[in-house]
Amino acid sequence: MVARLTPDQKAPKNSKASASISNKVAETEIPKKSNRGRHKKPQEGPKEPEYFPEKRNLEDLWQAAFPVGTEWDNMDKLREINWDFSNLEKVFEEGGELYGKTVYMFGCTEPQLLEVNGEQKVTLIPIIVAVVSPIPPSDKIGVKSIQRETEDIIPMKAMKMAWIPYIPLENRQSRVDRLKTQIYTLGCSQRRSALKHLKIERVKQYDYCLPYLQPLKADEDEDDTVVNIMYPLEPPIVCDFDWELDDLEEFADELVQEETLSEDQKDAFKEYVKEQVRERKRAQRQAKEARRKAIEDMDPATKAAFENMQFYKFYPVQTPDTPDISKVKVPYINRYYGKAHVLM
Incomplete structure (x- = not known):
């Protein structure tokens, strides 16, 4: 009597070869990684909340x-x-x-x-x-x-x-x-x-x-008669000249006597001082005129605001x-x- 196989069954082609291959696969199974020498990362506890000082409303x-x-x-x-x-x-x-x-x-x-x-x-x-x-x-x-x-x-x-x-x-x-x-x-x-x-x-x-x-009143130095002099020499001559109290000729002679100014530079120095005085007087006149005009052009409300x-x-x-x-x-x-x- 011959045994028959069902459709879902298959006869092994070579039972001895199959067994041999299975044994070799078992022998060469990939080894599992060892945990030796590894350290588990310690679990961090809950972080402390960071506190920042509250900014003041007008801080900046x-x-x-x-x-x-x-x-x-x-x-x-x-x-x-x-x-x-x-x-x-x-x-x-x-x-x-x-x-x-x-x-x-x-x-x-x-x-x-x-x-x-x-x-x-x-x-x-x-x-x-x-x-x-x-x-x-x-x-x-x-x-x-x-x-x-x-x-x-x-x-x-x-x-x-x-x-x-x-x-x-x-x-x-x-x-x-x-x-x-x-x-x-x-x-x-x-x-x-x-x-x-x-x-x-x-x-x-x-x-x-x-x-x-724009001041409504004259500032302290608007009528000042002193000019600051810085005459371009090496080193420069730095001094103050009062056009009401100082005589320019005597002023220059004193500088020559002190050997601060050479005789051949005396006339040029005097012209320089005169120009500085003219410039200062011009600036003072302009400041007075600007203040006068500003006051005239102001409406009463603006003038009151400046005064207060x-x-x-x-x-x-x-x-x-x-x-x-x-x-x-x-x-x-x-x-x-x-x-x-x-x-x-």
């Missing part, structure tokens, strides 16, 4: 005011010290002296010899001047040329400067056009990266900028991280603004 207010007249190379030095202007912030908070008032602010710097980390060094102190006024104090800037002693009064926009609304931190997510701010800071849109493309004379103009204010302007001058608050500036605080702002009404 002092930095928003462009430090007018500061050399571009010195801008970064202002951040080397952790200056604290919390006194400026407090006057704008509810209950503060300037809360709810319209204020225009600009920055400047004052170089002083201070002790920093146990070492005496010339340090730039940042200063903030706040002008309390319903109108901008000026749309002009004073620029002192490199060669001349007097300033040229030019529009702010010529130096890429303008009054910019300041937005407190808590309101910066809101639409600016819907906000009603009462704080304006003097900003400058000149990019530092573009300075290398400007002429040296243009870059230097920024070093000689002064916030301008209040100037606040802010120095940084003393902290353990900042040098002692208590002995160098002065109310003087600049030749246009004169002295501050309030020194903080």
Whole structure:
């Protein structure tokens, strides 16, 4: 009787060969990787949450005011010290002296010899001047040329400067056009990266900028009769000449006797002094005329605003991280603004 296979069964072609191959495969089975020498990475516990100090609402207010007249190379030095202007912030908070008032602010710097980390060094102190006024104090800037002693009064926009609304931190997510701010800071849109493309004379103009204010009264030196002389010799002759008190001939003779000026340079020196005196008198006349015309052109509201302007001058608050500036605080702002009404 012959056994028959079902369709799903297959007879092995060579049972001995199949067994031999199976044995070899079993013998050459790929070994499993050993865990010897391996270290399990320890499981990290839950991370401690990081806490960052909450930013104050007006924390960057002092930095928003462009430090007018500061050399571009010195801008970064202002951040080397952790200056604290919390006194400026407090006057704008509810209950503060300037809360709810319209204020225009600009920055400047004052170089002083201070002790920093146990070492005496010339340090730039940042200063903030706040002008309390319903109108901008000026749309002009004073620029002192490199060669001349007097300033040229030019529009702010010529130096890429303008009054910019300041937005407190808590309101910066809101639409600016819907906000009603009462704080304006003097900003400058000149990019530092573009300075290398400007002429040296243009870059230097920024070093000689002064916030301008058209005074209603004559400043202290408008009728001054003294001119500063710097006669171009090697070394230069540096002195002061008073055209009312000094006789030019005697003045030049004294310099010759002191061997500061040679006899053959005497006449040229006298002409130079005369030109300096003429230039100074011309500048004084122009200043008086500009003030007279400005007053005449003012409407009563503008004139009242200028007469009632209040100037606040802010120095940084003393902290353990900042040098002692208590002995160098002065109310003087600049030749246009004169002295501050309030020194903080």
